[in-house]
Amino acid sequence: MVKWTDKERSTVRTVWESIDIDELGPEVLRRVLIVYPWTERYFGAFGDIFTTTAILQNPKVAAHGIVVLRALDQAVKNMDNIKDTYAALSRLHFEKLEVDPDNFRLLADCITISVACKLRAEMNPQVQATWQKFLQAVVDAMCAQYY
Amino acid sequence: MSLTDKDKAAVKALWAKISKSADAIGADALGRMIVAYPQTKTYFSHWPSTSYGSAPVMKHGKDIMGGVVLAVSKIDNLVAGLLDLSELHAFKLRVDPANFKLMAHCIMVSIATKFPAEFSPQAHVALDKFLANLALALSEKYR
Numbered sequence: 001m002v003k004w005t006d007k008e009r010s011t012v013r014t015v016w017e018s019i020d021i022d023e024l025g026p027e028v029l030r031r032v033l034i035v036y037p038w039t040e041r042y043f044g045a046f047g048d049i050f051t052t053t054a055i056l057q058n059p060k061v062a063a064h065g066i067v068v069l070r071a072l073d074q075a076v077k078n079m080d081n082i083k084d085t086y087a088a089l090s091r092l093h094f095e096k097l098e099v100d101p102d103n104f105r106l107l108a109d110c111i112t113i114s115v116a117c118k119l120r121a122e123m124n125p126q127v128q129a130t131w132q133k134f135l136q137a138v139v140d141a142m143c144a145q146y147y
Numbered sequence: 148m149s150l151t152d153k154d155k156a157a158v159k160a161l162w163a164k165i166s167k168s169a170d171a172i173g174a175d176a177l178g179r180m181i182v183a184y185p186q187t188k189t190y191f192s193h194w195p196s197t198s199y200g201s202a203p204v205m206k207h208g209k210d211i212m213g214g215v216v217l218a219v220s221k222i223d224n225l226v227a228g229l230l231d232l233s234e235l236h237a238f239k240l241r242v243d244p245a246n247f248k249l250m251a252h253c254i255m256v257s258i259a260t261k262f263p264a265e266f267s268p269q270a271h272v273a274l275d276k277f278l279a280n281l282a283l284a285l286s287e288k289y290r
Contacts, residue, residue, distance in 0.1 A: 034268035035275055052269055109252065113271065116256045117263035125175075125182035126200050128256060132183055 002137045004079055011130040015115060016076045018122070019067040024114055029065030030055050030101075031110040038104055052061040068107070075138045083142040090145035102142045148276055157273035158259050164265045165258060172257045173212030174205040180253040187246055195250050211250070218281045225284035237288040244289065247282035254278065 006011075032039050035054045040049050046061060055061055065123040071089060078085040093099045112132060116123045123131070150158075165172065178199035194203040214232055216224050221228025236242050255274060259266045266274075 031271060033269045035272040056268075113255060113259045113266070116259035117266060119189045120263060123256070123260050125179040128179055129183040 001083070002133075008130045008133065009079060012076060012079065012134045015119065015123075015127065015131055016073070018119055021066055021073065023117065025065035025067070025069040026062035027065070028107070028111050028114045029061050029068060031114060031138055032062075032107055033061065034101075035110065036106045039106065042097065042099055042103075060064075072111070072138065075134070075141070079134070080093045082137050083144055086138070086141035087145055089092065093142060094146045101139075101146055104139040108132075108139050111135060115125050123146065148279065150222065150273075150276055150280055154273040154276050157270055158222065158277045159218065161258075161265060161270045161274060163239070165262050166216070168215060168261060169212045170205075170209045170262065172254065173210070173215075174200075174206075174208035175261075176250065176253040176257040177208035177211060178204050179256060180249055183248050183253065184246075187249065190240075190242060190246075205288070215254070215281070218277075218284070225280050226287050229281070229284040233285050233288040236285050237290075244282065244286040247278075247285060251275070251278035251282060 031050055033043070034052055043049055043061070043064075046058060049058055049147070063092060072084075074085050075082045078129075112128070112135065115131065116128070118125070181197050181204065182189070182199055186196050191197050191203070195201075196203060198204065200284075214229075217232075218225060218229060219255075255266070255271065255278070258274070
């Protein structure tokens with residue numbers, strides 16, 4: 001289990017409260033698809049996601065970005081038990097969706113960059129370090145049910 | 148994942164907008180890397196301080212960005228252009244190349260905080276590729 005100081009808990013909460021999921025969700029997934037185009041392989045049902053323009057305009061991408069961040073909200077609310085909170089999600093991504101877990105790391109990096117764009121100077125080095133520690137715990141939990 | 152003409156144009160366009168802040172970005176990025184990835188401190192045990200904003204961090208951040216600036220000017224042949232720097236890192240500094248990824252990430256976070264409008268997904272992918280190719284060029288002489 002990951003240990004959190006009070007300061008780290010409050011940092012993660014503060015960062016999360018500064019974010020509008022409906023705004024950031026679409027941005028994050030668009031960034032993942034544009035920066036790491038091989039991730040397109042998982043979204044065959046989304047229609048045209050093969051050019052930057054198409055990605056930026058695709059409503060299914062935007063909607064799914066929100067789905068992803070809603071799941072992250074669960075981690076924020078259950079920081080002491082992310083592994084159990086994400087057990088079903090991890091199993092789903094392995095058994096059904098067959099997602100290479102390296103993609104979780106790529107998504108985490110894009111989340112950090114999008115949050116940095118939003119928070120600007122408020123994402124100081126300490127906040128960045130804590131946020132990345134949190135996302136690492138999320139990534140580890142997402143990998144936990146792979147066998 | 149080599150740099151296309153489009154990538155090079157995007158890197159140069161982004162660079163034109165942010166180059167005045169190169170020193171600040173360098174100092175910020177190095178400071179962030181040391182805080183977010185404490186294992187990187189092992190390379191700086193000879194410094195009086197590794198604190199964010201301290202003199203050695205600011206100076207060295209500036210030096211690192213000087214290397215990035217050089218790389219932008221040599222974007223058409225990074226391996227040839229960064230040969231001396233590669234030899235320095237390979238034979239003298241012996242920095243584990245895994246750390247280049249961490250520095251690249253922190254450079255991008257720094258740019259994102261200072262230039263969010265300019266650091267669009269399109270600029271992000273070009274810079275990510277550029278920094279990855281820079282890291283490869285820097286690792287060229289390692290073995």
